[in-house]
Amino acid sequence: MSRFVIIGAGAIGSFLSARLHEAGHDILLVARGERLEMLQAEGVRLLEGKTDRQVRVPVSGACDPGASPDHVILATKTFQLESALELLEPLNEARFTLLTVQNGVEAPKIAQAALPRTEVLGARMHGFFELEEGIVRHTGVPATLIAGQVADRATAPASAAGAASLAGDLRVASIPTKLVPDMRPALWDKFMMAATIGGVAPAFGLNVGEVLAHPQASALLRDAMTEVVQVAAALAIDLPSGCIAEKLEFIARFPPGVTSSLQRDLESGRPSEFAHLTGAIPRFARQAGLPCPAADDVIARLRARGLRLD
Template sequence: MSRFVIIGAGAIGSFLSTRLHDAGHEVLLIARGARLEALRNMGVLLSEGGAERQVRVPVSAACDPATPPDHAILATKTFQIESALALLEPLRGSRFTLLTVQNGVEAPGIAQAALPRAVVLGARMHGFFELEDGIVRHTGVPATLLAGPVADHATDPAAGQASANLAGDLIAAGVPTTLTGDMRPALWDKFLMAATIGAVAPAFGLKVGQVLSHPQASALLREAMAEVERIATALGIELPPDCIDEKLDFIGRFPPDVTSSLQRNLEAGRPSEFVHLSGAIPRFARQADLPCPATDEILARLRARGLQPD
């Protein structure tokens, strides 16, 4: 059995901790504040398939440098990544596999810079998870993971074996996991939608599910997606040729009242993933030496509506 440290006790971190704990692995779930106290008192409350259960996963506010993990999972929001990595600082001298499951495309690089000895894998998790009233709810499709390196570890045999060991542990714990040799296209493919629709909707005062029925918002969304696709290409990332149409078709099936977490946080004035999603597009455009007028218009519309992203 393997030793896991999971940083972040939100919906995904808590869900993965229960699966790995149930499979017999040694799991330490790192949490803070009220969430830590709730977990100490009640354990993880998990709702799946209409049934609710309580899982007593070991929890702590900090890692134990005396017992380094075989694998760590970084399961916080992107705007919490620096503070999450600080919790792993005591393990900086250890070599372990680190899985990042954040939105955006920058988390693996940030993690690798902070923990140079770690084998860092980016990941894209499929499934619907939410933490509401202290209960982790997993609904809809079964959870699956796509994971892989974004740097030179792709050619490191030892790193490849470590990645395979992590994938095997997750699969055995009921989280089907597929490894890819280069995770960047999948991360950018998800980024293309999350970074655009999450800002276009609030820029027009619409729900995400209403954007495609609004001609101006719909056109601007497509233009912004095309900008992201061009930026990715210029940075050496090859996206599927039909990625924009596929994303628009997916959005078109949303109920009219659907919103994104980015939109909800922007409109409520809460900390958000804006800097690593919509706000990252101009930064990447400068790296690629490309303009991004559609994104610039979206950001201007957000400011005009009094939404000042962090």
Template sequence: MRVAVFGTGAVGAYFGGRLAEAGEDVTFIARGENLLALRAHGLRVASIAGDFHLPTVRATDDPALAGPVDVVLVGVKAGQVAGIAPLLRPLLGPHTVVLPLQNGVEAAEHLAAALGPQRVLLGLCRIIVQQVGPGAFRHSGVAPALAFGALDARLPMALGPLRHAFRRAGIGVEEPADLRVALWEKFLFVAPFGTVGAAARVPMGELLAVPESRALLRACVIELAALARAGGVALPADAVDGVWKRYEQTPVAGTTSMQRDLLAGRPSELQAQTGAVVRLGQTHRVPTPVHDILYAVLWPQEIAATRLNAAPH
């Protein structure tokens, strides 16, 4: 199977790397120091599921040199998906499918608007993985897993071979009865965690230990559950309590990628997570006062990070 990973950040590198390790034909689309490192030293992943090093990988910054492929894994940050979607066209053949791996609930819609819904998958991934240097990554928690399905009945490719390829690479493949519910259940976990954690600037253990931040976190989860249901997502009745149990099982030092990016002064997924809650609340006329305030607190930090990273060095 021919695979292109567009955006070789932590998530794309891990899932694409495992596919390449299992013998699939994978091309990594990257840029800057990351691209140079991939070309010079290959891909290195330290993982709780077993370290691996691919000393030679195919890497480019030009999608036209990689395509067409069977599958495109989209590994950029969620806030970048709409902007990069047109750049994926050189990767597309008659039977290509596009699988987004982002946090959030809007990535598939952004891709479908640019590429057509018939070739886009609704997808989510589960993993804790970070980039620790150019071409180097660390998988530190959560058994890697994916769930995906067709956004449109006209999907040009059977998904059985793709699921088999991931399983052969040691990646769990879930097949939930309702993929939209699964996507929103993940969003229900990660968005409040990252939003409150970034505003408080502390990890999960400290959020739960302080009554005021604990209450703030639960208020965010309740708001988001109400928003999902208003949008027609059939969340289970115990969705809030289910998320809360997962929070209490989260390592005390646990943080989200959005939180880590904001604390480090890097552009983050704020718009695709907290911003999405605010926007969707307005669309569905669901009050989101807690998210509104936290978004207003965090947005200036995102602007500063974007300005800093856009400045010449």
């Protein structure tokens, strides 16, 4: 079995640590503040379907420099990446495979720049996860994961072995994992939905599950998605054919009360991933030399509502 360090004890980090610990892996979950105290007292409380259980995962406020991991998973939000990477400084001499599971498309490159000797894999986690009142709720579809490199270089044999080992460990923990040679299309495919619906819904004061029933919001969502696809193509990233229709069909199945994590953070005034999601669309559009009037409209509406966008 492998040794894991998981930094970030939100919904996904806690879920992964519990599943991997139950599968027999050596886990250290790194958390801070009240969340650390709660985990030390109660372990990870995990609700899957109607099954509620507590998993006593080893937890700490820092990495152990004397215990080199085989794999590290960064499970913080994107705006917390810098502080998460600082927590890895005691492991600078260790060799491990690092997996990023953040929203957006930039986390793997940020991690790779900070840890140039480390093999970094970007990942896309599929499933619905929420952390509410200390309980991790996993509902809906089974958890699955896609992972792969984002750098423009061939995978070396050693790194290929590390990626295969990581994927195998996740599969043992009942998290089906697929490795791909280039993770960028999958990251942009998810970004295309998260960055648009996550901004459009609060821009109109709607829940995510209400957007498609609102003619103006629905039209703006489609236009914003189209812009992201065009920007990706200009940056030589080909998204799957029909991805917009697929995402709209997926959103159409949401109950009316569903919200996104970005929306919840924006509307509560908490720090958010806005700069790496909705706010990143104009930045990528400028890089591609393209206009993005729909994204600009969404951002203007968010500002008009007085939402915190820093």
